[in-house]
Amino acid sequence: MGSASGGTAGGTTSALLGAVAFSCAVATFGASPIDGFDFPDAAAAERYQALLSEFRCPKCLNESLASSGAPIAVDLRRTVRRLMAAGAADDEIRAHLRARYGDFVLYDPPLRPGTWLLWFSPLALAGVAVAVLARAGFRRRGTALTGAEHERVVRLLDRNP
């Protein structure tokens, strides 16, 4: 007890600090290794996390493999670990899952004819928007008043001072 000399108040404070430190440690731990798996080094654990966040859980539509508790996500995480342990490169792991579950498992789908609509439709929409705005801009610049129109505007404005 380092705080024994500080009396009761000091002891309470350090206990409190200890509790906070402990819960932070638990929170950090809870956020990273899923399925209670230990990696040989921190780099491997980091690589594992990075890979998992690239894959979508096939069962749950909008959850990554890293965050999903679905049984299939557990199986796929085990598969990723097995491939990592076998020395597979990141690309090989991506290809392995994609061969089985299709582009759907990748949050960053590859560019190929089937995904052109997905990749290029935002660009096309932006192009349409630019074209419409440009047209509107040109038109506004082209609407200078003729002399007669200008006189009429002045007349109308003068009528109600």
Place this chain on the structure above:
Amino acid sequence: MSRLQRLLPVAAFGVLAGILYLGFTLRDPKLLPSALVGHPFPEFDLPTLGAPPGRATRADLVGEVRLVNVWATWCPTCLAEHGELARIRREAGMSIIGVNYKDDPADARAWLSRHGDPYDFNVVDAAGDLGVDLGVYGAPETFLVDAGGTIRYKRVGEVDRRVWDEEIAPLLAQLGAAGDG
């Protein structure tokens, strides 16, 4: 206002309506297109569910057109489609291999003796590794595998009479072999 400009909102509406209409024609968004159709059935070496458990590999599967049905006792839809699988076995003479997926073998054996066993044999995929190799993300899933061991078709969800009549049977006719039926 030019005519083009007046048509612009109508055109925009038309495009939007078209896209939304296409949305209606999509099937269940949870259905993933299968990446494995046209590819060889994966290698496996797993225990069988038989009374004295043996082992089965991919070699036991090739040589005949078969259905491979991924099922489990915890899967209510599997029970719902069980009658249709029995009918397919009985009436079409189709060979059906079961993959007992993430299940307890004793439960599975009891389930089969209670509800009938349409399978030629079952392999026990307790960990789900064959499931991963098959791109399985839920049970039931059913694969049509040709005599050469290539996956020709995959059904996610129940195989019912409609799926058989409209999807599997026509494919079998194309393959030119429907077991002995």
